[in-house]
Each structure stands twice: as C-alpha cells, then as structure tokens.
Amino acid sequence: MALSTQSAPGARAEEHAGTDALSADNLSVFYGDKEAVKKVSLRFAKGSVNALIGPSGCGKSTFLRSLNRMNDTIPDARMTGSIWFDGADINAPGTDVVSLRQRIGMVWQKPNPFYKSIYENIAFGPRYHGVKKKRELDEIVESCLRRTALWEETKDRLHQSALSLSGGQQQRLCIARTLSVEPEVLLMDEPASALDPVSTSKIEELISELKQEYCIVIVTHNMAQAARVSDKTAFFYMGNLIEHNDTNIIFTNPENKQTDDYISGRFG
Amino acid sequence: MNAMRQPSPGGPGDAKPAAAPAQGKPDSAGAKKGGPSAGNPARPKRSRRSRTASEWQGKAYTLICVAILIVTIFSMVFFVASKGLATFFTNGVSVSEFLTGIKWSPDGEPPSFGALPFITGSFATSILAACIAAPLSFCAAVFMTELMPKFGKRFMQPVIELLAGIPSVVYGFVGLSVVVPFLRSIFPGQGLGIAAGAIVLSIMILPTITSIATDSLSNLPRGLKEGSYALGATRWQTISRSILPAVLPSMLTGVVLGIARAFGEALAVQMVIGNSPHIPRSLFESASTLTSVITLSMGNTVKDTVQNNVLWSLALVLLVMTFVFVGIVRLLERRARR
Numbered sequence: 001m002a003l004s005t006q007s008a009p010g011a012r013a014e015e016h017a018g019t020d021a022l023s024a025d026n027l028s029v030f031y032g033d034k035e036a037v038k039k040v041s042l043r044f045a046k047g048s049v050n051a052l053i054g055p056s057g058c059g060k061s062t063f064l065r066s067l068n069r070m071n072d073t074i075p076d077a078r079m080t081g082s083i084w085f086d087g088a089d090i091n092a093p094g095t096d097v098v099s100l101r102q103r104i105g106m107v108w109q110k111p112n113p114f115y116k117s118i119y120e121n122i123a124f125g126p127r128y129h130g131v132k133k134k135r136e137l138d139e140i141v142e143s144c145l146r147r148t149a150l151w152e153e154t155k156d157r158l159h160q161s162a163l164s165l166s167g168g169q170q171q172r173l174c175i176a177r178t179l180s181v182e183p184e185v186l187l188m189d190e191p192a193s194a195l196d197p198v199s200t201s202k203i204e205e206l207i208s209e210l211k212q213e214y215c216i217v218i219v220t221h222n223m224a225q226a227a228r229v230s231d232k233t234a235f236f237y238m239g240n241l242i243e244h245n246d247t248n249i250i251f252t253n254p255e256n257k258q259t260d261d262y263i264s265g266r267f268g
Numbered sequence: 269m270n271a272m273r274q275p276s277p278g279g280p281g282d283a284k285p286a287a288a289p290a291q292g293k294p295d296s297a298g299a300k301k302g303g304p305s306a307g308n309p310a311r312p313k314r315s316r317r318s319r320t321a322s323e324w325q326g327k328a329y330t331l332i333c334v335a336i337l338i339v340t341i342f343s344m345v346f347f348v349a350s351k352g353l354a355t356f357f358t359n360g361v362s363v364s365e366f367l368t369g370i371k372w373s374p375d376g377e378p379p380s381f382g383a384l385p386f387i388t389g390s391f392a393t394s395i396l397a398a399c400i401a402a403p404l405s406f407c408a409a410v411f412m413t414e415l416m417p418k419f420g421k422r423f424m425q426p427v428i429e430l431l432a433g434i435p436s437v438v439y440g441f442v443g444l445s446v447v448v449p450f451l452r453s454i455f456p457g458q459g460l461g462i463a464a465g466a467i468v469l470s471i472m473i474l475p476t477i478t479s480i481a482t483d484s485l486s487n488l489p490r491g492l493k494e495g496s497y498a499l500g501a502t503r504w505q506t507i508s509r510s511i512l513p514a515v516l517p518s519m520l521t522g523v524v525l526g527i528a529r530a531f532g533e534a535l536a537v538q539m540v541i542g543n544s545p546h547i548p549r550s551l552f553e554s555a556s557t558l559t560s561v562i563t564l565s566m567g568n569t570v571k572d573t574v575q576n577n578v579l580w581s582l583a584l585v586l587l588v589m590t591f592v593f594v595g596i597v598r599l600l601e602r603r604a605r606r
Contacts, residue, residue: 102500112491115514125499
C-alpha cells in the first residue's frame with residue numbers, strides 16, 4: 001500500500017529508483033475546476049501487471065493518461081503532485097515529453113492504426129527515433145509482429161492498409177506499434193473491451209508474455225480480466241484510490257467494503 | 269421484423285379476423301413488395317392500420333419528391349444535350365472542329381466555331397485557382413483544427429464561411445478594381461486575363477476547400493493523433509505523417525469540388541478575364557472561358573440558329589466536365605473508404 005507515505009519528495013527519487021518502474025505521488029488531475037483524480041499515490045513495480053478498476057468516471061483512465069502526459073493534449077487539464085519515472089518527475093519543467101512517451105507507451109480502447117500499411121504503422125515510431133536502414137526496419141517490424149502473434153497472419157500482406165485488418169488484429173497491431181519504440185512501461189486503456197472473446201484472450205495472453213519485459217498498467221471494466229492478468233489491482237472510486245493490493249487479495253479478501261461491493265457486483 | 273410470425277386467421281391473437289383474408293399470406297411476402305399490407309396480423313388492427321397508413325404516406329411523399337428531382341435532372345441533361353448536339357447533327361458543324369478549332373467567329377463568313385480557346389481558358393483558370401487555393405486552405409484547416417482550435421472555431425471559421433456568402437459580382441468587382449490594376453502595374457499588358465481570373469476564383473473557392481478540409485480533420489478519430497504522440501512523435505511529425513495521410517483523400521475531394529466550382533463560375537471571371545476568343549500566350553493576356561462566352565453571347569443570338577445552338581454545345585461541354593468532376597470525387601471517396 002502506497003497510500004500513506006510521508007517521505008519528502010527529494011528522498012522519493014532515490015527510493016523509487018529501486019524496483020519501481022513508475023510511481024505516482026499525491027497526484028491530482030483537474031479538468032477545469034473538476035478534480036478527476038484526487039491525491040492518488042501508487043507504485044508500479046518492474047515486470048508486473050497492474051490493473052486499475054472502478055466504475056465509469058472514477059478517474060482511472062485520467063490517471064492512466066497522466067502517466068505519460070497524454071493529458072497535455074487536453075486544453076484545460078492541470079496536474080499537481082508528482083510522477084516518478086527513472087529517477088525524475090515527469091511533470092518537471094524541461095522534461096522531454098517526446099522521449100518520455102517513447103519510453104512509456106500507450107494502447108487505447110479503440111484500435112487506432114494509422115491510415116497506412118501494416119508495415120508503415122510499425123515503422124512509424126522507429127523512423128522518428130533514428131532508424132533509417134530498411135533492413136533494420138524490416139527486422140523491427142518482423143519482431144514486433146511476432147511478439148504480438150500477428151506475423152503469421154500478416155506476413156504476406158505487410159503493405160496492405162492496416163485498416164483492412166479485423167478489430168482484434170488492429171488492436172494487436174497497435175500494441176506491436178507501441179513495442180516498436182522499445183518502451184519500458186506499457187499503459188493500456190481497456191485494450192480488449194471493444195473486442196470479441198477470442199481476440200480478448202489473445203490480448204490477455206500477450207499481456208502475460210509482455211509482463212516479462214515491461215511494467216504494464218491496464219485499465220479494465222472486466223473484473224474477470226483484471227483477476228486473470230494482473231499481479232496487483234487498484235480500485236478507484238470518485239477520483240479516490242480506495243484500495244491497492246495484490247490481485248488475489250483484492251478479489252478474495254478486500255479490506256474495504258466499497259471494494260468488496262464493487263467486485264461482487266453489489267455496487268450502487 | 270415480423271417475417272417469423274405466421275399469420276393465423278381467426279387465431280387467439282387476432283381480434284379482427286376480417287383483416288386476415290385480405291392478407292392471408294406470410295408477412296414476408298407483403299414486406300418484400302413494400303406495399304401497405306406489410307403489417308402483422310397478429311397485432312390489434314387499429315394500431316396496425318394507422319401505422320401502415322403513415323408508413324405508406326411517408327413512402328409516397330418521399331417517392332414523389334425523388335421523382336420530381338430525377339425528372340428535373342434528367343430533363344435538364346436531355347435539354348442541354350439535345351440543343352447542344354443539334355449543332356453537330358442539324359447544323360453540321362464537325363465535332364473535331366468544335367473541340368480543337370482555335371478560331372471563334374460565329375458571325376463570320378463563313379462562320380467558324382472553334383471552342384478550344386474557351387476550353388483551355390476554363391481549365392487554365394480553374395486549375396490555377398485550385399493551385400493557389402489548395403495550399404492556403406490546407407494550412408488554414410490545419411491551423412484551425414490542430415494549432416489554435418479555439419481561435420479557429422470562434423473567429424477564423426465564421427470568417428472563411430463568410431467568404432462563401434459574398435456574391436460573385438462583388439468578387440468580380442473587387443478583382444476588377446484591385447487585382448487587375450495590381451497585375452497591370454507589375455506585368456505587361458492590360459492586367460485582364462487568366463492570372464486575374466485565377467486569383468479571383470482562388471478566393472472564391474477557398475471556403476469550399478477549407479471547410480471540407482476542416483471537417484475531415486475534425487472528424488478524424490481522436491485516437492489517431494494520440495497514437496502518434498504516444499509513440500514519441502512531435503506535433504509536426506504527427507500532423508505531417510499521421511494526420512495528413514488520413515485526410516488526403518477528402519482533401520483531394522475538396523480540391524476537385526473547388527475546381528468544379530471554379531469551372532462553372534461565370535460572372536466574376538467574365539469581369540476580369542478580358543473576353544477575347546483566343547488562346548492567350550501569357551497569363552496576363554486577355555482570354556475567355558466557356559462560361560464567360562455563354563453569358564456574353566446568349567443575348568445576341570436567335571433561338572434555333574447555329575449561333576444559339578453552339579452556345580448550348582459549350583454548355584454541354586460544361587455539363588460533361590461537371591460529370592467528370594463528380595466522377596472523380598466519387599472515385600476519391602471510394603478510395604478513401606478503403
């Protein structure tokens with residue numbers, strides 16, 4: 001539980017450099033006057049899958065988006081508190097947002113492939129980060145597609161439009177695209193909620209495999225999914241972090257009554 | 269919807285069996301015909317009758333409206349075509365002379381009807397206008413949607429839409445009093461010509477292209493931009509590499525529509541182009557377009573003479589070109605959907 005840490009911010013950087021890939025400290029996010037996330041502190045360990053659950057509008061997606069400063073694209077979003085990544089506060093002035101987002105990748109609920117070929121979708125990121133040679137790009141494309149189990153399905157039509165893929169394939173392509181820039185953290189905002197059960201299980205398998213190399217933070221509405229894929233689960237309600245613990249504890253023996261009600265479907 | 273339920277005349281659900289003999293067939297048959305009998309006999313009769321009646325009325329009303337539209341369009345096409353083709357079939361002007369001849373003197377002795385100067389004039393002005401307007405529109409649209417959305421929505425967009433509402437005679441007048449003297453002061457000649465026409469037209473088609481570009485930009489799925497940012501692309505990389513490819517087909521649609529509009533514009537062009545029936549040797553020499561020659565000459569000809577018919581032939585060329593432009597737009601849209 002990271003809810004009650006009182007150390008001074010200066011000491012936090014040291015402390016966080018250890019096993020945590022990413023941690024939020026007293027993070028609040030405002031949209032205009034509305035406080036969407038209220039003083040949340042959470043730590044995500046390297047090589048773990050962390051699920052964020054909670055009813056719609058509880059601030060979990062907002063929290064997720066603030067982790068790679070995606071909220072910058074929303075005009076009146078504002079943040080207080082700090083997010084520690086690699087020993088630095090990502091909200092500090094002078095942070096290179098572009099390279100930050102390369103290191104903290106994100107996947108959305110709705111697949112959002114670029115209007116380009118499958119190949120170009122994956123080559124897009126690496127190109128901007130200095131990979132120019134065709135051979136290297138080919139290798140990156142193949143390895144990313146292999147890791148997302150798309151290679152066999154797409155190797156014969158790499159140069160067709162990415163929009164010709166099915167929804168589940170598009171989503172795996174978006175994950176592959178995110179992997180192409182070799183991030184350290186993967187943020188996923190309901191990555192399987194728009195997909196059919198077969199595609200969902202593929203995505204879940206993928207998450208379990210990717211866990212070896214990445215710290216994954218996943219927002220989900222699907223309790224069973226959270227229970228299946230995650231190591232730790234955080235329950236959000238009305239912008240507050242209610243409970244954060246090992247997934248099996250949250251789902252079998254939660255401390256908080258609200259958590260218990262939500263998980264057992266007695267919420268409301 | 270109701271094809272699954274078989275009608276059961278006199279069945280327990282059928283309050284008024286009188287309806288059943290009238291439509292004693294499975295409902296799917298009625299539904300296929302689309303006739304008023306497409307109700308479900310298993311339901312109470314009153315609500316069914318009022319529902320089918322209003323369905324029928326709605327269908328009849330829309331059918332009538334569509335029929336009027338179709339008849340209007342086809343009779344216009346037929347009228348223009350029959351008049352325009354009469355030049356060739358009744359008056360015996362050769363098609364190749366009409367399309368490739370460069371001498372236009374309908375009242376000459378013998379008369380000659382070479383329309384090439386007008387065709388080239390029309391194409392030159394409208395394509396040049398699109399070349400001027402397209403980059404301006406793209407940048408304006410990107411600015412309004414990506415860079416300063418608030419300022420764009422509140423101020424720029426209304427202003428650009430205002431441009432679309434200005435009457436073409438005003439454009440022509442401004443062109444004549446501002447653009448033409450300006451060109452005259454810089455380039456040799458009178459200032460009247462294709463360049464002046466293209467500049468005036470480019471401002472007239474600016475709102476068309478800009479609003480289509482703006483719409484397609486703001487209709488893009490939000491995730492597309494975020495996806496690009498999330499890969500560590502900068503704003504400009506995002507705009508040029510992920511947003512532009514996505515909107516390019518609809519932007520091209522906008523450009524083609526702009527060209528089509530420019531192609532058909534008569535008054536403003538006629539005021540600044542100089543109206544001499546030659547293929548000009550420079551952009552600053554007096555020229556003509558299909559539309560300008562029609563508006564200038566139509567009052568001076570007598571119905572059913574070759575001089576009148578040949579104007580219809582010019583109109584037919586305009587019409588055919590419009591079809592071609594529409595066809596191109598369709599093609600682009602189909603490609604965009606893929």
